[in-house]
Amino acid sequence: MEAFIDYILQFGNLNRQQIDLILSKASILTLRKDDYYWEAGKRVNQVGFLTEGIIRVHYYNHKGEEITRYFIDENHLILSGPVPEEMYTPSEYLSAVTDCSLIVFSKQDWKEITNTIIGWDAIIQKITARYHKEKIARRSELVSQDAATRYLEFMEQFPSLANRVPLSYIASYLGITPSSLSRIRKNIR
Amino acid sequence: MEAFIDYILQFGNLNRQQIDLILSKASILTLRKDDYYWEAGKRVNQVGFLTEGIIRVHYYNHKGEEITRYFIDENHLILSGPVPEEMYTPSEYLSAVTDCSLIVFSKQDWKEITNTIIGWDAIIQKITARYHKEKIARRSELVSQDAATRYLEFMEQFPSLANRVPLSYIASYLGITPSSLSRIRKNIR
DNA sequence: ACTGCTTTTTGCCAAATGGCAAGTGTTATC
DNA sequence: GATAACACTTGCCATTTGGCAAAAAGCAGT
Numbered sequence: 001m002e003a004f005i006d007y008i009l010q011f012g013n014l015n016r017q018q019i020d021l022i023l024s025k026a027s028i029l030t031l032r033k034d035d036y037y038w039e040a041g042k043r044v045n046q047v048g049f050l051t052e053g054i055i056r057v058h059y060y061n062h063k064g065e066e067i068t069r070y071f072i073d074e075n076h077l078i079l080s081g082p083v084p085e086e087m088y089t090p091s092e093y094l095s096a097v098t099d100c101s102l103i104v105f106s107k108q109d110w111k112e113i114t115n116t117i118i119g120w121d122a123i124i125q126k127i128t129a130r131y132h133k134e135k136i137a138r139r140s141e142l143v144s145q146d147a148a149t150r151y152l153e154f155m156e157q158f159p160s161l162a163n164r165v166p167l168s169y170i171a172s173y174l175g176i177t178p179s180s181l182s183r184i185r186k187n188i189r
Numbered sequence: 190m191e192a193f194i195d196y197i198l199q200f201g202n203l204n205r206q207q208i209d210l211i212l213s214k215a216s217i218l219t220l221r222k223d224d225y226y227w228e229a230g231k232r233v234n235q236v237g238f239l240t241e242g243i244i245r246v247h248y249y250n251h252k253g254e255e256i257t258r259y260f261i262d263e264n265h266l267i268l269s270g271p272v273p274e275e276m277y278t279p280s281e282y283l284s285a286v287t288d289c290s291l292i293v294f295s296k297q298d299w300k301e302i303t304n305t306i307i308g309w310d311a312i313i314q315k316i317t318a319r320y321h322k323e324k325i326a327r328r329s330e331l332v333s334q335d336a337a338t339r340y341l342e343f344m345e346q347f348p349s350l351a352n353r354v355p356l357s358y359i360a361s362y363l364g365i366t367p368s369s370l371s372r373i374r375k376n377i378r
Numbered sequence: 379a380c381t382g383c384t385t386t387t388t389g390c391c392a393a394a395t396g397g398c399a400a401g402t403g404t405t406a407t408c
Numbered sequence: 409g410a411t412a413a414c415a416c417t418t419g420c421c422a423t424t425t426g427g428c429a430a431a432a433a434g435c436a437g438t
Contacts, residue, residue, distance in 0.1 A: 061333065067329075067333050069329055084315075085318060089322075089326075125314055126273075128318065129274060129317065129318075129321070132318070132321035132322065132325060133278075133321065135325050136321065136324050136325055136328060137278075139325060139328035139329055139331075139332060140256075140258055140328055142328075142331075142332045143328060143331045143332060143363070143364035144250065144256050144361070144364045145364075146396095146424075147424080147425075148424095166384095166385070166386090167385075167386065168385075168386085172333070174332070175332035175333045175334075176425075176426090177425075177426060177427080178385085178386070178387095179386090179387080179388085179425090179426075179427085179428090180424085180425055180426070181386095182386060182387050182388080183387085183388085183424095183425085185386095185387095186387080186388090335394075335426090336394075336395075337394095355415070355416090356415075356416065357415075357416085365395075365396090366395075366396060366397080367415085367416075367417095368395085368396075368397085368398090368416090368417080368418085369394080369395055369396070370416095371416060371417050371418080372394090372395085372417085372418085374416095374417095375417080375418090
């Protein structure tokens, strides 16, 4: 819970009372490896904050290939449900790459927090805006660089993921085949 | 001016009085081909809405190569200045690909509009959020597809740009060399 | 330890792309 | 209309990447 409050406080101030309100609404959700947090088409009516584990966002392209679009690591908010600022689209799947633990808020409780805490909306909007900008910047770099560079930058950005995420997911994220990534790894060694 | 109001009204309602306030603050800026709207490091203290022409957003990578990150076409808002929801980073350049015409608002006037019109903030946030999501979706597709597919999708998304934008800019946007794009065009013909 | 299953690595070859340079075309200017 | 500047195309070759399949490695359950 601490982690979630610390995270929020980076984006705005809250008093003790407000923090207590938030904590009183929070509950814990655990996911096991490969569980879905959100399946495409089935909206999750909740807001989550990932405290442990890694979640992967993926979708299927017109050829039926599974494409990994992002990774979500610890201490990040997941506005995946029907909130105005949601981060993902209904065609995306969110699934646990490793066992995960999340703090979750039901849609109703989230609404209550939003309505009660003045400035909450602004905080959430800041978080969403920063999240989107980060994603755009990362994706942009993935377009204009060769595969080896992309992999090296991925390793810098997500050093904690390298050993916990299957190579095939990383390859898909980088837009190359698993074979190519394997060769790139070999060359780097 | 019509176009700007129409654009805003897609995201929220305004009454006549509010529209008049906005129009009273608007002024026109024209740019000639290759003029900068915004140079990296020199912030533009204004909000712009592109009514005619095409603007290109680019930056320089560590090798000094110019990378085109986006194109902005007609009837899009440019929150490039020191507004909370700005769309571009200080290291990006915005320059006119063709002669351009924009509706612009000074920072002060924009602030006044924001403070006067209830719900204006919400409208702008919606616009920003949609903009960011679109960019992410487009960029994502640029990562996971081969160059020919990327070019074809670019043509679909921006049919109006193909003949107005130099090939080298498009190539850079797609993450390939101008030579490669030229060959791809040849194959498609 | 064995079995089956999945993931990763590797080899082979084909296709795509990049780097470079030359050639062609276009436009603006004088 | 000659010239220069710039953008686009093309050819050549090297490198990267993809597709496919087999081998190797890792992993879970028994």
